[in-house]
Amino acid sequence: MSAGQILFVDDEEPMRIAVKQWLGLAGFDVAVLARPEAALARLSPDFPGILVTDVRMPGGMDGLGLLKAAQAKDADLPVILVTGHGDIPLAVEAMRLGAYDFIEKPFVPERLAEAVGRAAEKRRLVMENRRLRAMGAGDDMARRLIGPSRAMERVRAEIQALAGLPLNVVIFGDTGCGKELAARCLHDYGPRAPKPFVAVNCAAIPETMFESEFFGHEAGAFTGAAQRRAGKIEHADGGTLFLDEVESMPLALQAKLLRVLQEQCVEPLGGNRSLPVDIRVITAAKADLQDEVRSGRFREDLYYRLHVAEIRLPPLAERQDDIVPLFEAFAARAAGAHGRTPPELSQGDSGALLAHGWPGNVRELRNEAERFALGLGLRLGRPPDPPGDGESLQASVAAFEKRRIEEAFRAARGDVALVMARLDLPRRTLNEKMARYGIDRRHFLE
Template sequence: MSDSSPVFLIDDDKDLLKATKQTLELAGFAVSAFSAAGEALAALTPSFAGVIVSDIRMPQMDGQQLFAHIKALDADLPVILVTGHGDIPMAVQAIQDGAYDFIAKPFATDRLVQSVRRGAEKRRLVLENRSLRLSAEQAQGDLPLIGQTPAIERLRHTLRQIADTDVDVLVTGETGSGKEVVASLLHRWSRRAKGNFVALNCGALPETVIESELFGHEPGAFTGAQKKRVGRIEHASAGTLFLDEIESMPPAIQVQMLRVLEMREVTPLGTNEIRPVDLRVVAAAKVDLGNPAQRKDFREDLYYRLNVVTLSIPPLRERRDDIPLLFGYFAERAASRFKRDVPDISTAARRHLQQHDWPGNVRELSHFAERFVLGLESAAMPQTADAPSSDASLPLPVRVERYEADVIRKTLSQNNGDVRRTIEALGIPRKTFYDKLQRHGIVRGEFAGFDGDDRKSS
């Protein structure tokens, strides 16, 4: 049986080193021979896929010291120590500390070959398990894009194709459909993964602070600018800049952003210094920027500059076959978070999953799964018009209350929980809005990442 696994062989006895190397090569191993432990250690990496065979008694760095260094590098690397008779207690201690095996001199060649072969097999299993764990972790990160529908499969395939190309990308999709997830996957799957992933919601910041947030400023650039601030664009250099709701970007900032995309440079407020930046820009929009009616005052030239590659995320209602899979994942995650068992799904919950339009998309489904696990499904689920219910027997005020709560939840989902936009859409006073949240037991934070009332400049 031959084995092409790599082997690092270390022995300061050059004759024995040569003979042992020949023995292992005849058995099919790819042997690298070293006469000093330091030389072998310098060539060793955590991804080494083989076995280390080392004599114990050597000058400068002995086998025990070498093993200690290897253990610190990767405790799962198999180390076989070759010992003289007087070194056996030392080798036994090394085994207790995690060494794979020790072989006493003089040894039969078959004894060494078998030990190296078993060590190589162990190493293969360790690396395979690590690879599987890594794949599982990556899959966990991809789960908001989980699905078996053709649209999601195409989206995942396209992401893999363009992730490492450095092209700027425009992502379109409804609120809660997963635009930031797509942007973060483009970053994580690219060579820029070691750089910063910097996200900015263009609709979440007042025009008075967005310029400073994007471009940074020097001390004294404006009233209150007491110290230097590195802008989001410069912070994203060597990484990825994600601009969400870019259709909300003020026109004056659009002009500056166009120059950044064309020249890849920024000039912070309060200085004439031009600083080069190396970044990929991923922009997201809730509207079709290619449609002049929806684009409104968004610059056409900026749209075409961003529109190198456009990715469209389908809404949840257009991939209903993925809903049970997503709901199962979110329910399991919520159960783990809240330390509860996942309850059996009720007929009402199943009907809601099948019939609801999910205007808040994946985010809304995630929040619904959390309420389901917490036993709040009756409060979380509005009655569907075509579903059998006892509404007809309820007093009109109760039915109106249920309808009103449903409308508020849907509007919050559509506006990512932003209070200002939700109030404008509902057309009610701010105090009335908060009173209704309290009366219906609606938690605004469950629908969102940003509160329009809590904007702060920094």
């Protein structure tokens, strides 16, 4: 097995040949390059090896420049610098910038192999810790973003991939789909987790208060401003600003937000100084922002600034496999909060959950689960239809049966096999009831 991967950069070919031979004999997998730019193109947070580079190279980027650029890509990447000038101040500067070690030419091969071996072992431990943290993060995220469906597996994978990247993200989804929870996961599993997560519902702020809420104000900026107040943007410095229903933001404020993102500073109302801010912006939208741009209600330049990456949350009706596990999890939490044991779901209860359309998505499901956990039964958003005056028991049962079968077909989008499973009916019985009640599955096909 290789002792580790090494990128060695030196503009002198004899040195590249010698180092490749020395480290190759020591068991390392060595790639030698003449230019720093070529090495930089190979580096990423996933690179499992280390970087060894000469300091003084003619033209373009030198070793210190490569060190800074490599650290920007991955601050945990060990970088060993090599120089033939005996420059002590340069060595001090290199260590201050984060170099792992500093080797002076000429050096014996054993000295280089020893330094490289220690750095490679450090890199191996870093990569292993990252792998274990990622596994733990994935398990923890599955407990927060509940659901075994392929759709939710995709959402969790997208969040895990984007959490560590310095990109602005737009989350699309219907009301109640869990957009703020997804945004919190993007924050909590990324490098900004120790810093604030500031959530703002743009649709809930009166237009006259938008500017003060976002940018803050100095004392005396307007009537009633008795003291300085930091705005949401300043409060989110170093962390994440989450803008829910961003399509509700007035055009005038969109222009000011764009300026903040471009210049990375904010100027409070009534102030004469700009405050530097470092924020990641995650936005959520119910409407298609491109349609908003075409209609003139949303600035195109702000759209492209915010929409670097996107996550789409599917409605609950498209996540049938998640409905019962989500319901049981919410019910268990609600029952635990009140010191109760949640009642068990009957087969009929599960069928009712699966047959319901869930227009309120996960939020509606959580409310139903909390009612159920407190022993109030299932309401599913509306009371049952009352029987007609003088209606016989047989007619009431038939009306209920027809409605249940139609709801199941609607939720299953006409899939007979899925309806059979949900209602626990054999095919012959289902066919007989469909014929009796005049139910045509074609009416429910997508």
